[in-house]
Amino acid sequence: MSTHSYGLRIEEIFENIGRLMPLLLIGDESEAMINRYLSRGRVFAGIVDNTEISVCVVTSEPGGYIEIKNLAVAPHMRRQGIGRAMLAHIESLYRDNDIYLGTGETPSTLRFYMSCGYSYSHRIENFFTDNYDSPIIEEGVRLKDMIYLKKSHLD
DSSP: OEEOTTSOEEEEEOSOGGGGHHHHHHHOSOHHHHHHHHTTSEEEEEEETTEEEEEEEEEEOTTSOEEEEEEEEOGGGOSSSHHHHHHHHHHHHTTTSOEEEEEOSOHHHHHHHHHTTOEEEEEETTHHHHHOSSOOEETTEEOOSEEEEEEOTTO
């Protein structure tokens, strides 16, 4: 568990993870996709005033790297450093591992991750169009490719 000065407490969640589905669906619009990684991931919740307001799911991947599969903050709690604190918590747990995360080409999301020290790694073409039943549109951008960003433990 980690506690931050502005009242955010970060805890790993082991039971009743389904209660976090509304938050998880902010970070990934498909419950079917979430269920593909949820059972093999570690789930962390950001808690303020005993209310879960953010979530992060990380998986250990073959090759020794970590992947952030889902990071979401409740809309009314955004732009308060919570996403950044969640990333910092994961990075401290996995300080000896490279960390990857995949996201769409949403400008504000890419700017956020890059401001946290992540840099472009690679892309998977047509990921969103091939794996999601409905188009995903964020900030007026229809998501097509998955953009992978990386933060090396050597950075």
